[in-house]
Amino acid sequence: MTYGAWICLLSPLAGALAITLAGERISRRAAGWISTLTTFAAFGGALVAFGALWARDHGDRQELSTAYTWLSVGDFEVGMEILVDPLASVMMLVVSGVGGLIVWYSMGYMAGDDEERRFFAYMSLFVFSMLLLVQAGNFLLLLAGWGLVGLASYLLIGFWHHRAEAVAAAKKAFVMNAIGDATFMLAAVLLVWETGTLEYLGVFEEVGGLSDTTVTLVALGLLGGAVAKSAQVPLHTWLPDAMEGPTPVSALIHAATMVTAGVYLLVRAHPIFEAAVEVQQLAAILGAVTLLVAGVIALVQWDIKRVIAYSTMSQIGYMFLGAGIGAYGFAIFHLLTHAFFKALLFLAAGVVIHHLADEQDIRRMGGLKDELPRTHVAFLIGTLALVGIPPFAGFWSKDAILAATVESGGALGWTLFLAGLAGTVLTGAYAFRLYFAVFHGPRGEAAAAHAGHGEGPRSMLVPVGALAGLSVVGGLVSIPGVWHPFTSWVDETGEPLVEPVASLEYLVSAIAVALGLVGVWLARRAFLADRQLVTSPEAWRVLEHKLYFDELYDALFYRPAEAISAGLLHNVEEPVVERSLDEIGSGTIQAGGGVARLQSGLLRSYAVAVAVAVVVLVVVFVAVR
């Protein structure tokens, strides 16, 4: 079993190394194939591991495999080890499966780019890092994967490095994630001192014995990492900017896999969060805030990819909400379906962008449903799944989370439920605003200006088709009252705190679908009347500025850091530290008769120094005696 898991982990790394070392000795196409095939090989390994796990008895589905000791000091050891359990197996399948499809799609999308080889090397590096993240058997290795996906994300956001916006976006993503890494590291430091280990199972055994303060701080540190990685308020501002990267990157990293790592962490470390209830609730609250904030901002965006990016933030908000109230299976279920339909939306958007020669402004789009019929259907499927219309994938998973909020009850549960419902209206509205703007109405300027590439080669169409299929049927692995193999599989790793009954799920679903349709109706009415969803100019301006988070952080952190640095340079370093010896220096130079006779100046300063030393020696000896 663990062989499959190790193959899964290492084959993308082998792909990345092969492409890097081969350089220009292989064709661009070969690089694409190496990357695609090694990713699918990882999927094969994941399937093997999953099958072996499935065949085992319930309760025995957990195996730690240690290759060697990665870091050790005295008794403290961190192994290079992977943990294969139900949660890890699901994540491995999602990452390598959806990853493989997206890498394959990239071969068509990136064809003709100057630096295809570099692109595929980075993509393979990312897949490896993400697999390391989900397979790691201890917190430090998890953190290693955590950082390496951030690195791959940085490299890929800034892939087109001649564009200043892309470079700035890449840096912003990296630095914001570094904040999360730092809090994560602090949590790990606490764990080392309080539990003596970083291995998951060892830590979870010890959690019960920790003080409330300790466990709260640990949970907060981990939450900091999760919030940064998953672009939740308040560390969310990097994600929309990250859309500067090529579209397959947005699909793979900023929709299907990396940004959901925070949810994975919440579920993986659930014993810690359960021991720090306030922090777990905080995760749910941040999720709710994020899903609303992202939902309203998405209403006014003009860039096709940014709308989808905000919808990603918002959907991850639902996952945080689910994980925060202890509905672990549902959170991972939504992670799964979201991976399908969000990757689908991005890839379909990629076809549109490709067709329109890199146009991303929806004001210049329109009427594409006849030109791109298959893409139109795929995009519509993705949109319906996103809004949560039955029987598409998103319907099953999102409504399960909403039902769980009701089940968890109390003021918090009901507030979260209402926020989730409000989010449903917003989702319907912004998703269909986008859909109508791109595919309906008169033909846009961009469409008119370019002959268009059409729907692209088969390497693009097949993955889109596969993801469309998964977005239709992917939710059927868990149907309330009928069967729920998926969620009970994940529940083996994280016993859920809330389990709504089927009847409650039906009721909540009815409400949520109705509200989603209200959103769709609002979007349609606005579209037909040729006006925007947000009509107040003041509100528009606030939303257009993304609620001023960027401006706030600029004023609060970036500018002060720059000002402090400049202040230190000009007021401390230059006048005090650097010039401390100017007096002595210039004195000796003059004494030595100028630069020409500098050597004697040097000698003099030696002499002075020796004289000083003798004095010091005398003082020391007096002190010693």
Next chain:
Amino acid sequence: MLTTSLILLPVVGALLVAVLPLPRLTTAGLAFLVALLEVALWIVAAGRFDFDDPALQLGTSREWVESLGISYTVGFYGFSLWLAGATVIVCAAAIGYALWVGRDRPRAYHALMLLLTGAVVATFAAQDLLLFYVAFEAMLIPLYVLVGVWGGARRIAATLTFVVYTMAGSLLMLASVVAYGVTQGTFSLQEPGTSANTWIFLGFAIAFAVKAPLFPLHGWLPLAYREAPVEVAAVLSAIVSKTAVYGFLVIVLPRFPEPVDDFTGLILALSAAGLVYGSLLAFRAPDLRGIVAYSSLAQMGLITLGLFALNDLGLSGAVLQSVAHALVSTTMFLLVGMVERRCGTGDLDALGGMARGRPILATVLLTAGMIALAVPGSVTFAGEFLIMTGVYAEGWGYSVVVALAIVLAAMYTLRLISAVLHVRPGPAVRDEALDLRPVELGLLLPLVACLIALSVWPALVSESAFWRGTPAAIVEEEP
């Protein structure tokens, strides 16, 4: 004998290089060959080293001045063997780089570089205080000349500042060495014995703080790192600074338990201040060398935090980080040199856009940069994590400062990477500026390969820095 050979080989090589009437290129080639032999010799030494044995190994001891208790005693512990390993690799890369760029007056230049190598190895091997002092001083003299003769436009000012700072430090140390030896009746570091004398402690501590350098005694650093030939700056920041780490490890911490106890708070505070201060200035520096220089200041603060955590996690972390920083700092300085040679300047404003058409430069700089900013999973990350964990015992605030520094490191390193590689080509970047040449790649690749190997297996250094089981043998108290 092996240790003595490791010290003598570069010294003999220096004499040969200085004396033999060889042509320019052959002279430099001979020096490089000696440096490579030195690496091979170190590998042999490491192969014979038993990392499970806490005693001094590969040692030699001869009476020197018996009446005064002075001896020639050399040998290695785990941590000093690793520091010596970093030294020989860094020096080989530096000498190779000097060969490649063809420094003027190669006989003098390369003789001095080899002398420097021998002196640094001797410093890491010395087990007698006076021998340590001699090696420490022997290291400085080649440095003065290398900076003063082969440096940039302001080399004289740089040298002068460097001389005054380090001489002051050295003389304080000499006073302390003499005082300690006289009061103990021996200079041997193999003999047990501690001192409670604050003044002797301060003499050592200040000397090492200047050498590292530690904030606020780093006044010589900006000029020296900017004006020195780039490979000399690499040696300075990579390994000369680590002699201070060694000094703290074998002299200050084990010999002065009481003064260390009294001053730990102050030293930790200054180290933490230096870590943040260096990071902030690196973020503001207008040129490549400024960024690397101030980041070295920050890293030395970090390493000192690990040392004065006074527990096995912090100490092992400090050793691991010292080795990693030696390699990464050399890689960065050499890359800076290669960029400066192509563009004629290191001003960030004049650079940019070099990634286009120069994939090897871009890949190497990105890899080294990411390890420099301690991306999780790298050896520097492992070191930082150990230090952060170790220093937690002295106060959670220090761990938080280290965490803050991680964010700052990301900011200044990405600034450097982007300034060189990204967006539009700057005014100093000509289209015909070449990608890294095979020779340049050949110099950098071993360094990067070592860094990646250590990232895959940092335990190689961390668990063998001190003897397994009783790692913190050099400090009395257990964490």
